[in-house]
Amino acid sequence: MIVYSRQSVDNDDIKAVVEALNSDFLTGGERVEAFEEALAKYLHVKYAVVLNSATSALHIAYRCIDLNENDEIITSPITFAATTNAALMCKAKPIFCDVKSDGNIDETKLEALITPKTKAIVPVDFGGNPVAIKAIKNICKSHNLALISDSSHALGSEVDGQKVGSFSTMSIFSFHAIKPITTCGEGGALVTNDEEIYKRAKRLRSHGIEKKALWNSQMDELGYNYRLSDIACAMGMSQLKKLDQFIQKRNEIAKFYDEAFEKNSFVFPIKPPLHVKSSRHLYPLLLDRSLWCAKEDIFKALHAKGIKVQVHYKPVYQYNYYTSLFGRQYLKNAEEFYRAELSIPCHQKMSLENAKFVANTLLEIVQNTKGCTR
Numbered sequence: 526m527i528v529y530s531r532q533s534v535d536n537d538d539i540k541a542v543v544e545a546l547n548s549d550f551l552t553g554g555e556r557v558e559a560f561e562e563a564l565a566k567y568l569h570v571k572y573a574v575v576l577n578s579a580t581s582a583l584h585i586a587y588r589c590i591d592l593n594e595n596d597e598i599i600t601s602p603i604t605f606a607a608t609t610n611a612a613l614m615c616k617a618k619p620i621f622c623d624v625k626s627d628g629n630i631d632e633t634k635l636e637a638l639i640t641p642k643t644k645a646i647v648p649v650d651f652g653g654n655p656v657a658i659k660a661i662k663n664i665c666k667s668h669n670l671a672l673i674s675d676s677s678h679a680l681g682s683e684v685d686g687q688k689v690g691s692f693s694t695m696s697i698f699s700f701h702a703i704k705p706i707t708t709c710g711e712g713g714a715l716v717t718n719d720e721e722i723y724k725r726a727k728r729l730r731s732h733g734i735e736k737k738a739l740w741n742s743q744m745d746e747l748g749y750n751y752r753l754s755d756i757a758c759a760m761g762m763s764q765l766k767k768l769d770q771f772i773q774k775r776n777e778i779a780k781f782y783d784e785a786f787e788k789n790s791f792v793f794p795i796k797p798p799l800h801v802k803s804s805r806h807l808y809p810l811l812l813d814r815s816l817w818c819a820k821e822d823i824f825k826a827l828h829a830k831g832i833k834v835q836v837h838y839k840p841v842y843q844y845n846y847y848t849s850l851f852g853r854q855y856l857k858n859a860e861e862f863y864r865a866e867l868s869i870p871c872h873q874k875m876s877l878e879n880a881k882f883v884a885n886t887l888l889e890i891v892q893n894t895k896g897c898t899r
Contacts, residue, residue: 579713
């Protein structure tokens, strides 16, 4: 089975984890700060706070702006539910902005959604392809809003040579097993250039408790146990050293796909603009409209051939929980993107022979699929 994405763990990673297991501290030790410093240096930001998941990082980010039941955030519906679930945990309301043809939030539609209740804009770098972050940053600045980038897919992505993560009030990254790098399966980070946010995020990560002197400590607000262990951070440090190599391999696979699908009329790649670099967490394709009704058949046929494709994402507002809270919603571009999108395998463990098999099999299946009536 060729999966759409997977982790890459080698002997260096295993050695780093074993060394951590044999050390005096399994959690709360020096490897946590070492990983944070290395991550901040890589992203060219002042501060990084690592946590046990990107969901935890999002929750902490929302707490750091005091998001509450009187507030709204504006975000994309084409995302994993954690982006908005974490806002619901703060009792805030997510307002969904429609997307563009690449699955990223449509920055031209943001200002019309801003109200006195809006506290932050939370764009999502879909598949590792960066959003129009400079335009969104200008909107946030003109309306005095926080900019919290859900860059869970985009560690290592760049805009005009500048790393994603350095543009926003806060940026969130994921170290889930199939993300650009992993920390023993789960993990996340919040990065920022704001010292006060950094200090508060560190407190909230560990129950809201801050050490003062010797055994004395203080707790001024409720926090959580969102810490990331030294074992996980040892893995993260080892993986971070190979991130650029991983991204290069993913882009080699993506380039092959781009060329393989260039002259067909059934599937259409999403190509990042020339001024950006994508981490290529995903390789999303858009099926021709005539194939939307047959998408389930195409999906099953690919799985039967040993190609594990996936769909990213069902618009968050379609979930029953969200319709029960906010009623039924409809955003035309998001709905059409969901009907068209198919993510095919693209990761550093693949060979070009694997990619050739995927591309040829997909094209054969779609060419032989009976489409919808136009």
